[in-house]
Amino acid sequence: MDEDVKYWVKRAIDLHSGDAKIIKLAFHEKFTSRIGDIAFECFRSPRKEARILDLVAGHGNFMQGFAVEDEKGNVVRVLDLIHGRPLSxxxxxxxxxHRTYFTEQFPGILEQFMACIRAIAFLHEHGEKHGDIRRDHIFIDREDHRYRWIDFDFNFRHRENIYAYDLFGLGNILLFLAGKGDVLLHDLRDQQSSLLDVLQEEDLNIVFHNRVANLKKIYSYIPESLNRVCMHFAKGANWYYESATQLHHDLEVFKNEWQT
Known part of the structure; x- marks a missing residue:
């Protein structure tokens, strides 16, 4: 990303085919991330990304490439360039x-995003996790319009559900897509919106407390079945999704109800 320059990521040309490639050199970093009161120790793992590249070879919802080791044993990944732009x-x-977007464009966007959720479920079924699920880590391939996950090199240590960090990432993307962007408290304050009077602490995003998760309080025409899914990622949630398959199932229920 232009605003997030990574000096260990290089552009290259395959001298045999002439195709553009992305080369990711070995780079290691650690940081701590929190979801509510849960802390996750995150770290960058080139070897994990190499494993996933091998696992998802030929899968249409992931970036493609392969890994090699240099003379020092560093894992270098060689990636096919995706001609497109981030979903965000x-x-x-x-x-x-928003209403025009939600009625005319959101259904198709949701269909593609649900394919991305199934792709994450595929990783989880094979004991892997994405590790850094964000809306700018889905690229829309302009050649076939397919949504593709990129950047699998983050990993994290966990105590309970090893996929929880991925699931909350999926939830944040869903809120962004359903809201046509983030619904931010400071924007509502700047607009002196009367909606602030109906919002409560439990309506806010469990990870980003300045974002609204209860979108039906903002857009009354959002179906209740979709809003129930969104509320699993709110501070007032009674329980959280334990698998990407559960999330996909509930979105499938919403989609089928909405289409009838």
């Missing part, structure tokens, strides 16, 4: 109101 940039560039 696409959503932010849509110049329509």
């Amino acid at each position: 940039k696409y959503i932010e560039g849509l110049n329509v109101g």
